[in-house]
Amino acid sequence: MPMTITEKILARHAGLESVAPGDLIEVKVDLAFAHDFTAPIAIQVFKDIGAPKVFDRKKVALVADHFVPNKDIASAEQAKLMREFAREQQLELYYEVGEAGIGHVLLPEQGLVVPGQVVIGADSHTCAYGALGAFSTGVGSTDMAAVMATGEIWLRVPPTIRVEYTGTLRPHVGGKDLILRLIGEIGVEGALYSALEFCGDALRGLSMPHRFAMANMAVEAGAKNGIMEPDEITRAYVEGRARWEPLFLKSDAGAKLEKTIAIDVSSLEPQIAFPPSPANVKPVSEAGNVTLDQVFIGSCTNGWLEDLRDAASLLKGRKKAPGLRLIIIPATPAILREAMKEGIIETFLEAGAVIGPPCCGPCLGGHMGLLASGERALATTNRNFVGRMGHPKSEVFLCNPFVAAASAVLGRIGSPEEL
Amino acid sequence: MKYEGKVWKFGDDVDTDLIIPSRYCNVSDGALLAKHAFADGKPEFASTVSPGDVIVGGRNFGCGSSREHAPIAIKASGVSVIIAKSFARIFYRNAFNIGLPLLESVDAAEELQEGDRLSVDLIHGKIENLTRGKSYGARPIPPFMERLINAGGLVEHIRKEKLQKRA
Structure with a gap:
């Protein structure tokens, strides 16, 4: 059979x-x-x-x-x-x-x-x-x-x-x-x-x-x-x-x-999942003006070395938007070490990011970057349920590492092409 | 097994973060978890739920994280059974494993209203709305799950069927 x-x-x-x-x-x-x-x-x-x-x-x-x-x-x-x-x-x-x-x-x-x-x-x-x-x-x-x-x-x-x-x-x-x-x-x-x-x-x-x-x-x-x-x-x-x-x-x-x-992926743009569901998806060009308090790059979905390289390629020589918090957590000690060797961590620090120790971090609202009431985060994580990353009146948007990095610079959800 | 209680009504895609937010999952004890059940979505639930009450959800109840804290918090709050149109798969396993029965009934999930009094016959899959005088059928529990319930949950099932065989 x-x-x-x-x-x-x-x-x-x-x-x-x-x-x-x-x-x-x-x-x-x-x-x-x-x-x-x-x-x-x-x-x-x-x-x-x-x-x-x-x-x-x-x-x-x-x-x-x-x-x-x-x-x-x-x-x-x-x-x-x-x-x-x-x-x-x-x-x-x-x-x-x-x-x-x-x-x-x-x-x-x-x-x-x-x-x-x-x-x-x-x-x-x-x-x-x-x-x-x-x-x-x-x-x-x-x-x-x-x-x-x-x-x-x-x-x-x-x-x-x-x-x-x-x-x-x-x-x-x-x-x-x-x-x-x-x-x-x-x-x-x-x-x-x-x-x-x-x-x-x-x-x-x-x-x-x-x-x-x-x-x-x-x-x-x-x-x-x-x-x-x-x-x-x-x-x-x-x-x-x-x-x-x-x-x-x-x-x-x-x-x-x-x-x-x-x-057919030929015309596929980077995708954004709007709160409060990973199924609430729009292409980045249709995101509108979503201003951000925090950007998180990490998690089991996108905390790999290649994800950090992708983010660093856009953050190199740039700064995060004023007032925005950029939190980056490499997924494992080996990834952190390699990212240091490649100068990626230096790039992140220059851009104004804070680096967390390898762990799940704020993804599930545990620690290292929870959101206050009314705050909005863009994250490379996998869930954006109500209260997932902190206060029940906070919001989480999901995206890939390129879009997260670009948006951290822009201060709002935007595509790498806008940089 | 027959239960009687009032309805707590929820919508589609109730996720486990909503059932019990992560910030309260730094403990494992049922009574402690129950204090924070639905803390963000229905803050009045934990303090006013009564033993025997029934949760009624829409589609995909219990989606998201695998945390067993979710069914544990619900069971420890006194809820006797959850009725929904469908359940997310990990939640479904977890609930039966800890002895919290689930029933699938699209009609009941649609028509039951918050506060209705229900009588639920688990074995025959019969749901009776005592407030409105209407009854509904539910999808029968699969035989394997019935065996789990009869054994008293997965722990007892393993004790009886696995470890003894091995010894």
Whole structure:
């Protein structure tokens, strides 16, 4: 029976010849991930289950990335609980402040996620790893506790929606715009319970950070996972860093699809998601006069080195608008170090930016740049819900790193061409 | 299982940041989280919700972050069941895993009004509006989820079916 890449990975991990959408299956997990926001509940539930040890101490990754360096006493207690659990269970993949960055960037960077795997994370953006041709999805803390105890999870095989991007991308347009454009079209539940499979010639030359940004936001359309077939760019990325044997799979011709969506990107502009929904998308030329109090460049969606390079290419020799706050957070220590070597951090400081330590920062309204009532931010993050980045009467707009940098200079939402 | 309570009505795409903002998720305790349920969208909810009350949402209820703090806060506030047109997938798993039942019913979600008194029969998927004298059917709970509920949530299910098999 012809299968999609998602079905092939799930079938292998369930020990089955084939699976079909709707099947309820038990799947072996290659890597389980949680962070300081979700691990504490998972650890409590793990203890309730009564399993003495995690299923494999080499396959449970705990990363301090949300409220670290700890923002208050309560979050310090949560981080401590995770740290002590990691010690007690002798977890090999525990990442402390200093080694830790945003989990969804750190784990691929460290070669812990490879094509063909099943990765389950207690974080909704776990779907990002699909960019490598892995099956990955987010779950809650109780599911994570069960995975830590058994190394397995029950899943319903999702139907696949294939999205074919054709044409050539214009300058300053990337993965973030491709996914925002799609979410704008199908809405925040347009892919509910489904697999989003991205393909098409427009993706051929697209680098891994752009692909991660796309798969990362599959959940914003309600999808269970986002996925792409691995190609030469994928191979080059995992070569020399993969800690496990990768498995390069492709969808069969004739595999059953729920539907196919075609998007021609030839005339696509950078996209802006207006509050309060990632589906509330307009091209940057139609944004109107949106003045800004803050611009944030970072997060698991756009905190990669290439994102910082893109922003720096526009900020070089320029200054942020007076009175505007420009916050930039490299996603991992390795990215921060490389950005320093390349002079990118110097460029940012010259432009008037402040640099945060690798972590999720203000993206989810944790710390390092929350918004006051009535304030407006433009961010390279993935969500712009009411109160997401601070006060419920503040507003968040989403965009790519080029647009964020240009807008920081302009003091309002604008395109790089306006500089 | 039968529940009775009054309706708290919400719209489409209620996200988990709205259910419990991140700034209150630096703790894991249900009672503490419940104090801040819907803090930004319905500030009166946490102080006036009564045991048995029912949340009625539109489409895609519980979208966004995977935080289990969201269903935990709702359950700890005393809410017995959530009725919506559809649920976001992570929220759906999380709710059943912690023993907070969800029912899908487009008609009920459309017609029920804030403050209506309801009687909900979970097993038969029957929703009765005691205020307006009308009843609605709901999509039956999938057998697997019923097994989870019967086992008393995922923790008990794992204890019974997995760890014992292994031992």
